[in-house]
Amino acid sequence: MALNSMSAFIFVLLALSAPLAVVAGDPDILTDFVVPPVVLGNITGEYFTFRGFRAALSKTAPEPQNFTVTKASMAEFPVLNGQSVSYAALSYPPGSVNPTHTHPRASELLLVVDGALSVGFVDTANKLYTQDLATGDMFVFPKGTVHWQFNQGTQPARALSAFGSAAAGLVNVPVTVFGTGIDDAVLAKSFKTDVATVQKLKAVLTPSPQKA
Known part of the structure; x- marks a missing residue:
C-alpha cells in the first residue's frame, strides 16, 4: 500500500513538473520558419538576411565613446521567431563596462573578435567566476546568472554574443x-x-x- 502511495506521489510530481519543462525554452514551431502577417509577396533570401552588424563590425567605423550593443534579436530580425537563437555585436572603448545584468531566457556565448576583455559571472551559490579573454577566446555565461564584461585595457575591444533564444531578455x-x-x-x-x-x-x- 505504501509503495502504491509513493508511486502516486511521484506521478503527481512528474505531472506538475512537465509544463515547466515545456516552457523552459523558446516554443517549438510546426513550420520551417514563421512569416509575420505584415510580410507580403514571395519570400526570398532577403527575408533571411540581416545587415545591421555592418557598421558595428567595420574596421573603418569610428570607435564609440561609450559601451554600445547592436542587437539581432527577434525584434530587429523577425525571421528569428521560433529559431531559438539571436546575436549581439558589442563595442567597448577603453575603460568601459557592460554593467552587471542577466538574460532570463537564454545562456550567452561570447566571442572576443578584437582586443581583450575581463569577464565574470556569479552562480546561484554566490560563487564568482572570472576570466581574462584575448582575441579569439570564448566564454559562456549560464542562463539567468548575473554577469558583466569590462575593457580594462587601453585599446578598444569588440565581441559577438550568441544567445539560445530569439528574445533572451535583459535585466540591467x-x-x-x-x-x-x-x-x-x-x-x-x-x-x-x-x-x-x-x-x-x-x-x-x-x-x-x-x-x-
Whole structure:
C-alpha cells in the first residue's frame, strides 16, 4: 500500500513538473520558419538576411565613446521567431563596462573578435567566476546568472554574443534596482545603508523619460 502511495506521489510530481519543462525554452514551431502577417509577396533570401552588424563590425567605423550593443534579436530580425537563437555585436572603448545584468531566457556565448576583455559571472551559490579573454577566446555565461564584461585595457575591444533564444531578455541590475521606483526605505534596508545614499544612486541610475 505504501509503495502504491509513493508511486502516486511521484506521478503527481512528474505531472506538475512537465509544463515547466515545456516552457523552459523558446516554443517549438510546426513550420520551417514563421512569416509575420505584415510580410507580403514571395519570400526570398532577403527575408533571411540581416545587415545591421555592418557598421558595428567595420574596421573603418569610428570607435564609440561609450559601451554600445547592436542587437539581432527577434525584434530587429523577425525571421528569428521560433529559431531559438539571436546575436549581439558589442563595442567597448577603453575603460568601459557592460554593467552587471542577466538574460532570463537564454545562456550567452561570447566571442572576443578584437582586443581583450575581463569577464565574470556569479552562480546561484554566490560563487564568482572570472576570466581574462584575448582575441579569439570564448566564454559562456549560464542562463539567468548575473554577469558583466569590462575593457580594462587601453585599446578598444569588440565581441559577438550568441544567445539560445530569439528574445533572451535583459535585466540591467543597477538600473532595475535603483532606477525603477523601488521604495527608498526598502533599498536602504536591503543594502544596509541610508536613504540619502539610495537617493544619490537613484539620481544617476533612473532612466530618462522617453520622448514621444
